[in-house]
Amino acid sequence: MPVGEPSMWDMAVKDRWFCPWCYAWTEFGYDPREVSRPQYGYIPWERAESPQLSEDVAHVYDVAYAYSADGLGATLCGPAHEGITASAHLWISEWPSACEACKVAVALIDERWPLHMRNGNRVSPAPPPGSDWPPF
Numbered sequence: 001m002p003v004g005e006p007s008m009w010d011m012a013v014k015d016r017w018f019c020p021w022c023y024a025w026t027e028f029g030y031d032p033r034e035v036s037r038p039q040y041g042y043i044p045w046e047r048a049e050s051p052q053l054s055e056d057v058a059h060v061y062d063v064a065y066a067y068s069a070d071g072l073g074a075t076l077c078g079p080a081h082e083g084i085t086a087s088a089h090l091w092i093s094e095w096p097s098a099c100e101a102c103k104v105a106v107a108l109i110d111e112r113w114p115l116h117m118r119n120g121n122r123v124s125p126a127p128p129p130g131s132d133w134p135p136f
Contacts, residue, residue, distance in 0.1 A: 020064050022112040045106060047087040048075045058095055060102040061086040077101035 048061035050073070059075035063086065066073055073084030077099055093103050 023064055023109050045076075045091040047089050047091040048073070048084050049087040050081070050083040050085065052081065052083055053079070056097060057099050058091055058097045058102075059099045060091045060106060075099070075102060076105040 046061040046063070048059040053059060053075070059077060059079070061084070062074040062076050062080075065080060066086075070080075072080045072082055073086075074080035075084065078101070091102070092098065093106060
């Protein structure tokens with residue numbers, strides 16, 4: 001049975017862009033004026049889980065990789081495949097089972113946030129020239 005083209009989206013469309021270098025993200029959606037840029041803060045890294053990962057080593061789920069073109073799950077230290085997902089549990093670097101390579105990656109990402117962008121400082125995009133949009 002053919003399905004007609006919808007005249008309106010059933011759900012709001014959102015786009016989330018991640019910087020694979022510093023893990024900052026920007027989200028566009030609902031209203032063309034809406035841009036969410038979280039300020040720097042503690043990044044609550046999620047633990048990666050998969051039947052193919054050893055339970056003896058806790059890896060960090062790479063959320064930016066999941067938003068990439070191939071959409072596979074991955075860990076910060078490298079393994080990527082369809083079965084890797086984010087756990088409901090956080091990854092804690094102090095755990096004895098924490099992956100050493102993931103610890104290094106987390107430390108590098110944290111160092112990439114400029115000091116002047118921490119503690120509530122943000123970059124807000126300007127409205128388009130000639131628009132009547134309020135400043136962000």
